[in-house]
Amino acid sequence: MGKYIRKRLLQAIPVIFGITILTFFIMKLAPGGPLTGMISPRTSSESIQRAMEAMGLNKPIIVQYWNWLKELLQGNLGYSTYNGQAVLAQILERLPATLLLTVTAFVLSFVVGIPLGVYSATHKYSKADYGLTVFSFVGISIPSFFFGMGLIYIFALKLGWLPTSGFGSSTFRGEGLALVLHKLKYLIMPAAVMSLSNIATVMRFARSSMIETLNQDYIRTARAKGLSEKVVIYRHALKNSLIPVITIFGQSIPNLFGGAYITEKVFAWPGMGLLGVDAINNRDYQILMGLTLFTAILVLLGNLLADIMYAFVDPRIRY
Amino acid sequence: MSLLEVKDLKTYFYTDAGCGKAVDGVTFSVDKGKVLGIVGESGCGKSVTSLSIMRLVDLTTGKYEGGSILFDGQDILKLPEKEMRKLRGNKISMIFQEPMTSLNPVFTIGYQIEESLMLHKGLDKKAARARAIELLEMVGIPEAGKRVDEYPHQLSGGMRQRVMIAMALAGDPELLIADEPTTALDVTIQAQILELLKELKEKLGMSIIIITHDLGVIAEMADEVAVMYAGEIVEKATTRELFDAPKHPYTIGLMNSIPDVNEEVDRLRTLEGLVPSLYDMPSGCRFAPRCQFACPECEKERIPLKELEGGRQVRCRRCEQ
Numbered sequence: 327m328g329k330y331i332r333k334r335l336l337q338a339i340p341v342i343f344g345i346t347i348l349t350f351f352i353m354k355l356a357p358g359g360p361l362t363g364m365i366s367p368r369t370s371s372e373s374i375q376r377a378m379e380a381m382g383l384n385k386p387i388i389v390q391y392w393n394w395l396k397e398l399l400q401g402n403l404g405y406s407t408y409n410g411q412a413v414l415a416q417i418l419e420r421l422p423a424t425l426l427l428t429v430t431a432f433v434l435s436f437v438v439g440i441p442l443g444v445y446s447a448t449h450k451y452s453k454a455d456y457g458l459t460v461f462s463f464v465g466i467s468i469p470s471f472f473f474g475m476g477l478i479y480i481f482a483l484k485l486g487w488l489p490t491s492g493f494g495s496s497t498f499r500g501e502g503l504a505l506v507l508h509k510l511k512y513l514i515m516p517a518a519v520m521s522l523s524n525i526a527t528v529m530r531f532a533r534s535s536m537i538e539t540l541n542q543d544y545i546r547t548a549r550a551k552g553l554s555e556k557v558v559i560y561r562h563a564l565k566n567s568l569i570p571v572i573t574i575f576g577q578s579i580p581n582l583f584g585g586a587y588i589t590e591k592v593f594a595w596p597g598m599g600l601l602g603v604d605a606i607n608n609r610d611y612q613i614l615m616g617l618t619l620f621t622a623i624l625v626l627l628g629n630l631l632a633d634i635m636y637a638f639v640d641p642r643i644r645y
Numbered sequence: 646m647s648l649l650e651v652k653d654l655k656t657y658f659y660t661d662a663g664c665g666k667a668v669d670g671v672t673f674s675v676d677k678g679k680v681l682g683i684v685g686e687s688g689c690g691k692s693v694t695s696l697s698i699m700r701l702v703d704l705t706t707g708k709y710e711g712g713s714i715l716f717d718g719q720d721i722l723k724l725p726e727k728e729m730r731k732l733r734g735n736k737i738s739m740i741f742q743e744p745m746t747s748l749n750p751v752f753t754i755g756y757q758i759e760e761s762l763m764l765h766k767g768l769d770k771k772a773a774r775a776r777a778i779e780l781l782e783m784v785g786i787p788e789a790g791k792r793v794d795e796y797p798h799q800l801s802g803g804m805r806q807r808v809m810i811a812m813a814l815a816g817d818p819e820l821l822i823a824d825e826p827t828t829a830l831d832v833t834i835q836a837q838i839l840e841l842l843k844e845l846k847e848k849l850g851m852s853i854i855i856i857t858h859d860l861g862v863i864a865e866m867a868d869e870v871a872v873m874y875a876g877e878i879v880e881k882a883t884t885r886e887l888f889d890a891p892k893h894p895y896t897i898g899l900m901n902s903i904p905d906v907n908e909e910v911d912r913l914r915t916l917e918g919l920v921p922s923l924y925d926m927p928s929g930c931r932f933a934p935r936c937q938f939a940c941p942e943c944e945k946e947r948i949p950l951k952e953l954e955g956g957r958q959v960r961c962r963r964c965e966q
C-alpha cells in the first residue's frame with residue numbers, strides 16, 4: 327500500500343510539469359493579451375513597447391516560459407497586471423472560502439448521494455425509487471445559476487430566512503459558536519447549489535452499481551452463509567459497489583471547481599471562482615494563470631486521493 | 646427417517662413471458678450420510694431445486710407454489726426467514742458452480758470463513774481465525790496459516806473451490822448441496838475436488854446432494870440418482886441400477902451421449918432436439934418431442950412417476966407394464 331502511494335506520488339511530478347506548460351501556452355494563445363486592458367487608442371506605441379519590455383513580453387516565448395517557471399519554483403506566481411498585487415497572496419486569500427464551499431459540496435454529494443442510491447437500489451421499482459429517479463433527473467438537468475437564483479428568491483427574498491449573498495456580515499460581532507452559525511447561514515445555499523447535480527450523479531451511479539453488485543455470485547454466497555440482508559447489503563455489497571463510485575469521486579472535483587465560478591458569482595462568495603470571474607473581466611492574465619495552475623494541482627491531488635481510495639477498497643489494485 | 650424429504654416441490658417464475666414451472670412437482674429424499682445425485686441437461690431445474698432447499702430463490706419473480714421440504718422433520722418452506730437463516734450455512738450448506746466469482750473479492754478468504762464461524766458457532770475473532778486455518782488445512786490448502794490472509798484473486802480456481810468448501814463446512818453441516826462443484830474446473834482439478842468431497846463425507850458423516858450434468862460425476866459419487874427433465878424427475882434409482890439398466894428413454898439418451906474413449910470424437914452422440922421452453926411445456930409427456938418411442942398416447946396427459954419392483958421409479962408409459 328505504501329509502495330503504491332509512493333509510486334502514484336512520483337507519477338504526479340511529470341504531470342505537474344505538463345500542467346505548467348499547458349497553463350502557460352494556453353494563456354499565451356488566448357486572444358487579446360495582458361496589455362489590452364491597460365491601453366486605449368491614444369496610448370503611444372512607445373509606452374506600449376516600454377510596458378512590454380518591463381513585463382518581458384518581447385522575449386521569445388520559450389524564454390518567457392522559462393522565466394515564469396523559474397519564478398514559479400521559488401513560489402512566485404507573478405503580479406497582477408491589473409492592480410499589481412502578488413498573485414499568490416491573492417489566491418491564498420481566496421483559497422479558504424473556496425475550499426470550504428467545494429469540500430462541503432463534495433462531502434454532501436457523497437454523504438447524501440450514496441445512501442440515497444443504496445436505498446433506491448434496495449427498493450428497486452418502488453415509489454421511493456421512482457421519486458428519487460425524478461429528483462435525480464431534475465438535479466442533473468437544472469442549470470446551477472437558475473437553481474441558485476431560485477433559492478435566493480425563495481429563501482432570501484420571500485422568506486427572509488437566509489442572507490442573499492456574501493460570506494458573513496461586516497457588522498456581525500459574535501464569536502465562537504455564534505460566529506460559526508452566522509457563517510453557516512451564508513454557506514447553505516451556495517453549498518446546496520454546488521452539490522445538487524453531484525448528489526444526483528453520485529446517486530444514479532451508486533444505484534446502478536449496487537444493483538449490479540447485488541446480482542453477483544458472491545452475494546448469493548453471502549446469503550447462503552445465513553447472513554442477514556443488512557449484513558449482505560452493507561458489508562458484502564456496499565464496499566464492492568463503491569469501487570465504480572470512486573471514479574465519480576475523481577471526476578467531480580474538476581466539475582466542482584468549474585462550478586465554483588458560476589456559484590460564487592451568483593452568491594458573491596469571496597472565493598477563487600469570484601476572483602477568476604473578476605480577473606477575466608479585467609484581463610488579468612497573471613491571476614488567471616495562477617488560478618488555472620492552482621486549480622489543476624488541486625484536481626490532480628483529488629484524483630490522487632481517488633486512486634488511493636481505489637487501492638484502499640479494492641485489494642486487486644493493491645497487489 | 647430421511648434427513649431431507651422434498652415432497653411435490655413446485656417453484657414457479659412469473660415473468661413477462663408467463664408462468665415458468667421451473668420445478669414442477671419434484672419429490673425425493675436424502676438419507677443421513679448418503680449422496681444423492683441430480684442429473685439433467687442445462688435448464689432442467691437443478692439449480693432452482695437446490696436454491697429452493699436453501700430458500701434462496703429470487704422472490705421478485707419466483708414463488709414456492711406448493712409442496713414441502715422437510716429437513717429433520719420440519720418444513721423449511723414454512724420457517725420464518727430468521728429461523729431459515731440459522732439453518733443456512735450451518736446445518737445446510739451450499740457450494741456453487743463458479744468458484745471464480747463466488748467469493749467476495751474485497752475480503753480475505755480468512756475473513757469470509759471466520760464470518761460464518763462467528764455467526765453460527767459464536768466463536769470470537771481469535772478462535773474463529775484458528776478454526777478457519779484448521780478448515781483450510783482440512784480441505785487441503787497448503788500453507789493454510791499464510792493463505793488465510795490472501796484475497797480470492799490470489800488463488801486458482803481449484804483453490805477457491807476448496808475455500809468455498811471450507812466455508813460450507815464452517816457450520817458442521819448435516820447436508821451439503823454441491824451445485825456443479827467441478828463444472829468450471831479442468832479435469833485433474835475436478836477429480837481432486839470430487840475426491841475431497843468423498844473424503845469429507847466419510848470423515849464428517851454428512852449427506853450430500855451433488856448436482857451435475859455429467860454422469861461420470863454421478864458414477865463417482867452418488868448412492869442414488871434422480872434424473873431431471875424439464876422441471877420433473879423422470880427417473881430415480883440407485884446408481885448401480887441406473888447404470889446397469891437405464892429405463893427412461895431420456896436416461897438412455899444421456900448414457901449414450903457419454904463420450905467413449907474408444908470412440909472417435911466426431912461420432913460423439915448427443916441427444917437430438919432441444920429442451921422444451923419453460924413457458925411452453927408439452928401437456929403430455931414433456932420428453933415426447935424428442936423421444937423415439939413416442940406415440941399419440943404419450944402426448945395426451947401428464948405421465949405419473951411410477952414405482953417399479955425394487956423401488957426404482959420411472960416416468961414413462963412404456964415402463965408401466
Ligand SMILES: Nc1ncnc2c1ncn2[C@@H]1O[C@H](COP(=O)(O)OP(=O)(O)OP(=O)(O)O)[C@@H](O)[C@H]1O
Binds near residue numbers: 665692694706707923
Ligand atoms: N430468477 C429466475 N427468473 C426466471 N426464470 C428463472 C430464474 N431462475 C431460473 N429460471 C429458469 O428456470 C429454469 C431452470 O433453471 P436452473 O438454473 O434450475 O437450471 P439448471 O438445471 O441448474 O441448468 P444449468 O445446468 O444450466 O445450471 C431455466 O429455464 C431458467 O431460465
Ligand code: SF4
Binds near residue numbers: 894895930932934
Ligand atoms: S412416455 Fe412416451 S414419449 Fe414419454 S418417454 Fe415414455 S415413451 Fe417417450
Ligand SMILES: [Mg+2]
Binds near residue numbers: 693
Ligand atoms: Mg444450474
